[in-house]
Amino acid sequence: MTNMIERAGLCVDARLAELVEDEVLGPLGRDAGEFWRGFAELLARFAPRNAALLEKRDSLQAQIDAWHDERRGQPHDAHAYASFLEQIGYLVPEPGDFRIETENVDVEIARLAGPQLVVPILNARFLLNAANARWGSLYDAFYGTDALDAAPAKPGGYDAERGAAVIARGRQFLDDTLPLVDQSWADLADEKDGQLADESQWVGHTDKGLLFRNNGLHIEVVFDRDHPVGRGDKAGIADIVIEAALTTIADCEDSVAAVDGEDKWLAYRNWLGIIRGDLSESFDKGGKVLTRTLNGDKSYTDRDGTTRTLPGRSLMFVRNVGHLMTSPAIRLADGSEIPEGIMDAVFTAAIGALDVEGHGRFGNSREGSIYIVKPKMHGPEECAFANDLFDAVEDLLGLERHTIKVGVMDEERRTSANLAACIHAVRNRIVFINTGFLDRTGDEIHTAMRAGPMMRKGAMKGAQWLKAYEARNVAIGLRHGLSGKAQIGKGMWAAPDLMGQMMAEKIGHLRAGANTAWVPSPTAATLHALHYHAENVFEIQKDLPEPPGLDALLTIPLADGANWSEAEITEELDNNCQGLLGYVVRWIDAGIGCSKVPDIDDVGLMEDRATLRISSQHIANWLMHGVVSKDQVMQSLMRMAAKVDAQNAGDPGYRPLIGNEDGPAFSAARDLIFKGAEQPSGYTEPLLHHWRQVAKAQ
Ligand SMILES: CC(=O)SCCNC(=O)CCNC(=O)[C@H](O)C(C)(C)COP(=O)(O)OP(=O)(O)OC[C@H]1O[C@@H](n2cnc3c(N)ncnc32)[C@H](O)[C@@H]1OP(=O)(O)O
Ligand SMILES: O=CC(=O)O
Numbered sequence: 112m113t114n115m116i117e118r119a120g121l122c123v124d125a126r127l128a129e130l131v132e133d134e135v136l137g138p139l140g141r142d143a144g145e146f147w148r149g150f151a152e153l154l155a156r157f158a159p160r161n162a163a164l165l166e167k168r169d170s171l172q173a174q175i176d177a178w179h180d181e182r183r184g185q186p187h188d189a190h191a192y193a194s195f196l197e198q199i200g201y202l203v204p205e206p207g208d209f210r211i212e213t214e215n216v217d218v219e220i221a222r223l224a225g226p227q228l229v230v231p232i233l234n235a236r237f238l239l240n241a242a243n244a245r246w247g248s249l250y251d252a253f254y255g256t257d258a259l260d261a262a263p264a265k266p267g268g269y270d271a272e273r274g275a276a277v278i279a280r281g282r283q284f285l286d287d288t289l290p291l292v293d294q295s296w297a298d299l300a301d302e303k304d305g306q307l308a309d310e311s312q313w314v315g316h317t318d319k320g321l322l323f324r325n326n327g328l329h330i331e332v333v334f335d336r337d338h339p340v341g342r343g344d345k346a347g348i349a350d351i352v353i354e355a356a357l358t359t360i361a362d363c364e365d366s367v368a369a370v371d372g373e374d375k376w377l378a379y380r381n382w383l384g385i386i387r388g389d390l391s392e393s394f395d396k397g398g399k400v401l402t403r404t405l406n407g408d409k410s411y412t413d414r415d416g417t418t419r420t421l422p423g424r425s426l427m428f429v430r431n432v433g434h435l436m437t438s439p440a441i442r443l444a445d446g447s448e449i450p451e452g453i454m455d456a457v458f459t460a461a462i463g464a465l466d467v468e469g470h471g472r473f474g475n476s477r478e479g480s481i482y483i484v485k486p487k488m489h490g491p492e493e494c495a496f497a498n499d500l501f502d503a504v505e506d507l508l509g510l511e512r513h514t515i516k517v518g519v520m521d522e523e524r525r526t527s528a529n530l531a532a533c534i535h536a537v538r539n540r541i542v543f544i545n546t547g548f549l550d551r552t553g554d555e556i557h558t559a560m561r562a563g564p565m566m567r568k569g570a571m572k573g574a575q576w577l578k579a580y581e582a583r584n585v586a587i588g589l590r591h592g593l594s595g596k597a598q599i600g601k602g603m604w605a606a607p608d609l610m611g612q613m614m615a616e617k618i619g620h621l622r623a624g625a626n627t628a629w630v631p632s633p634t635a636a637t638l639h640a641l642h643y644h645a646e647n648v649f650e651i652q653k654d655l656p657e658p659p660g661l662d663a664l665l666t667i668p669l670a671d672g673a674n675w676s677e678a679e680i681t682e683e684l685d686n687n688c689q690g691l692l693g694y695v696v697r698w699i700d701a702g703i704g705c706s707k708v709p710d711i712d713d714v715g716l717m718e719d720r721a722t723l724r725i726s727s728q729h730i731a732n733w734l735m736h737g738v739v740s741k742d743q744v745m746q747s748l749m750r751m752a753a754k755v756d757a758q759n760a761g762d763p764g765y766r767p768l769i770g771n772e773d774g775p776a777f778s779a780a781r782d783l784i785f786k787g788a789e790q791p792s793g794y795t796e797p798l799l800h801h802w803r804q805v806a807k808a809q
């Protein structure tokens with residue numbers, strides 16, 4: 112049972128109160144009574160405004176729905192549509208010429224280009240791994256993935272043949288990135304051999320080898336003849352360790368299942384552990400108990416013999432939830448739940464203040480900033496709300512104005528369509544825009560739900576709106592001065608096992624002008640880092656083509672004229688149902704918010720709430736327009752439930768879907784589809800939270 116206590120008229124989960132009072136406010140020297148009184152006042156100011164913004168979303172959606180209903184069967188009139196969106200206030204006037212004014216931004220965000228890792232905050236083991244993913248072994252990344260073009264490793268220990276292929280690929284990277292005068296890295300006899308073509312790339316010595324820099328990113332070539340790999344290597348090179356995840360986002364949002372005070376406590380406790388620098392986790396790996404903690408900095412000796420350090424950990428952001436959900440962790444006097452986004456802002460910033468005021472063992476921001484990612488905002492008014500909220504949180508915590516920085520996810524259609532105004536609303540604290548194309552696709556489908564059946568999910572990648580969205584995001588970001596001050600980021604690589612394909616495709620993000628892009632794992636961060644050695648993003652940004660106009664962005668991805676066969680329809684439906692069930696069952700029954708779920712071709716895909724939003728909205732859309740019937744959907748759900756059960760058969764804690772069709776997991780899956788069209792913006796949170804709470808209560 113949750114123990115709730117009273118604080119300034121609020122009813123607060125006791126563990127949350129204890130955490131913030133004893134471990135945050137105490138060390139910060141802030142008065143707890145004052146904090147709670149200020150928090151209650153802040154809620155009185157911001158909760159009603161939050162509710163009004165959600166009502167506006169609903170009202171705009173209802174008008175768009177009616178517009179499509181009135182025109183059913185008629186060809187889409189893009190011109191009339193755009194005028195209509197303007198008239199209802201969905202499109203707002205451009206803010207004119209301005210440049211962002213953010214100050215005190217760490218170099219990893221402002222001036223460097225490199226991978227951004229995302230990690231579910233509830234998983235301390237992963238979270239530590241992510242924070243430590245600033246440096247990654249290139250040899251491990253090649254050996255363990257299909258990014259290496261060589262035969263797979265033979266089972267039974269180290270495969271020397273694959274190892275040789277890894278070493279050759281590593282040498283190729285060094286030759287491409289740190290070329291030598293008239294020599295290949297493959298020819299070196301030892302660490303004293305060879306001369307860099309560009310001497311300025313040489314940075315210094317570490318205890319293990321030599322340190323270099325290219326495009327601002329460091330590379331450590333480890334020389335060690337006592338190491339099993341170094342022993343057999345001509346030059347004694349044991350590994351190539353590269354700077355990988357420059358920044359990491361600890362995610363309180365779409366990759367976690369946090370539905371009550373207990374879950375939120377864990378999220379904040381883990382964030383506290385990262386900021387304070389004392390997070391640790393023990394776990395069993397391969398029969399051995401390992402304890403993972405945060406890595407220290409990397410020291411080296413420079414040319415002049417001076418000892419210096421480089422950050423050993425990724426610069427950390429925390430992603431708060433959006434404006435939609437409320438949380439039972441804190442209730443107002445009338446018993447109503449408080450907006451979860453407001454709670455996240457206050458708690459994560461309060462914890463962040465420990466870093467600003469020097470209470471962390473290692474330190475996160477060297478510029479005294481707290482980095483918060485704000486997802487799922489719809490348009491400039493909602494960005495202005497976040498800006499004002501952060502002002503109020505700074506006042507509550509006694510922090511200087513604009514200490515809290517914001518990363519704006521461009522992942523809702525109203526934000527993409529009014530992006531300049533959104534940036535303007537947070538121009539003093541913005542540190543990134545990022546194309547969250549997964550949520551954005553879900554919102555694209557939901558917004559035009561009633562316009563007609565949507566194209567197949569796979570075809571969305573080539574849709575006109577998506578190309579316009581990606582190109583416009585970069586162009587608008589550059590126009591308003593983000594380069595050199597803030598990140599222009601691109602979205603997630605959602606196929607964690609397809610690293611070869613990632614290496615071929617994700618370089619496209621840099622060529623499109625992005626100085627960071629999301630990866631799902633530390634290994635993916637290490638590999639994606641190679642792209643930033645191959646391309647200089649800041650040069651690319653100087654010469655990008657004009658982006659498409661607003662009309663292209665507003666093109667609805669209807670499946671106009673598509674005449675799918677029954678087999679194609681079944682394939683689409685089954686694929687959506689399988690991803691949906693495979694994800695939902697773990698969310699509801701096990702509280703796991705991000706999973707790798709095999710798709711119809713058995714490729715493991717990263718599924719989170721955003722991908723669930725797409726699949727549930729897609730099925731709901733096809734149902735609404737009669738492409739599939741309710742019976743067909745139910746049959747597909749049953750077929751795919753059996754498949755998902757088989758995929759999870761090895762998990763002793765797993766509760767099968769078949770035989771538990773009335774259980775919370777299957778019920779959630781059914782609701783997400785059959786009640787999908789009526790969910791606010793097509794979001795999955797309300798139903799997931801409800802059914803997870805039911806499952807937790809059982
Ligand atoms: C649309 C959006 O919002 S995208 C943003 C949300 N998505 C995410 O945050 C993705 C996070 N990624 C993940 O959760 C996982 O990588 C998954 C679920 C996608 C895939 O997991 P799996 O491949 O099954 O990983 P698995 O459980 O085998 O772990 C393998 C190792 O990689 C590590 N790892 C995997 N992902 C991450 C990560 N994101 N951060 C840190 N470490 C990670 C694990 O710690 C583990 O190492 P360990 O055993 O030494 O601890
Ligand atoms: O948050 C990211 C997305 O793609 O959605």
Ligand SMILES: [Mg+2]
Pocket residue numbers: 365486520522547549550721
């Ligand atoms: Mg998202």
